């Protein structure tokens with residue numbers, strides 16, 4: 001698939017001397033939902049800000065739809081809609097006018113019908129004459145999205161779109177993002193909510209300490225690293241694991257009351273049946289058992305630990 005954003009060799013050292021990004025190479029595919037996942041301070045906002053031309057890079061190149069962000073700033077910026085992390089809105093402007101004004105900033109001719117559609121999609125039409133300061137926090141966030149969409153961008157950046165929003169709005173946003181993607185808009189979202197990446201993304205990039213440590217199809221990532229664990233609550237405390245169980249690489253809890261078996265869900269023989277038989281043969285009884293799918297969170301935490 002063709003890249004809509006090509007980032008090569010991008011580094012950023014802030015004036016303070018802090019190196020926020022180091023040699024970032026990343027291709028964003030046209031029409032995908034790409035989640036940039038990373039802990040606080042990883043460099044997500046810095047990277048987005050560079051692509052949007054808000055922060056200058058120290059080294060490297062960024063092409064947006066084939067245009068250089070330095071040389072063709074006006075073109076690249078007009079292709080992009082940015083929903084910032086912080087709630088900033090022109091307090092005195094009405095919802096409708098704020099959107100119409102945003103559109104005008106990009107030199108697009110007025111199109112009240114389009115603005116109406118955006119506001120309706122975001123359930124803001126009823127509030128079109130309200131001033132921003134009269135909106136609730138969730139509505140302000142919707143307004144930021146409406147403003148970012150007002151000039152019909154082909155690429156939408158959402159920086160922590162659901163930080164501090166309620167579950168309902170979060171699901172509304174996810175639905176809207178999917179609709180935009182269906183219309184051919186490329187979406188890049190940053191998040192540290194793993195659930196968000198898991199729910200939404202086609203591909204996931206993990207960034208930590210200013211470096212991209214992994215980029216992968218979400219499904220592939222979950223498949224490759226997706227493991228399940230079986231936890232057995234033992235009937236009696238086990239002080240030592242009998243050697244005939246070695247091949248299962250069981251993990252014994254410190255208090256000896258629990259055994260954990262990690263298995264690959266894709267394996268032809270995950271080995272559960274034989275484990276239970278062998279436990280029985282070894283005289284180890286259990287009173288309860290539970291299985292857990294390792295989530296993207298486990299994968300993420302595991303990866304960060306590995307890279308440290």
Ligand SMILES: Nc1ncnc2c1ncn2[C@@H]1O[C@H](COP(=O)(O)OP(=O)(O)OP(=O)(O)O)[C@@H](O)[C@H]1O
Nearest residue numbers: 014016018020038039040041042043044045046047
């Ligand atoms: N203007 C600045 N001057 C100096 N350092 C900065 C500046 N802006 C950001 N940084 C530092 O760069 C690093 C990356 O910040 P950035 O905001 O890109 O992280 P982030 O991944 O978006 O974090 P969060 O999830 O908390 O939003 C942080 O250590 C931050 O303190």
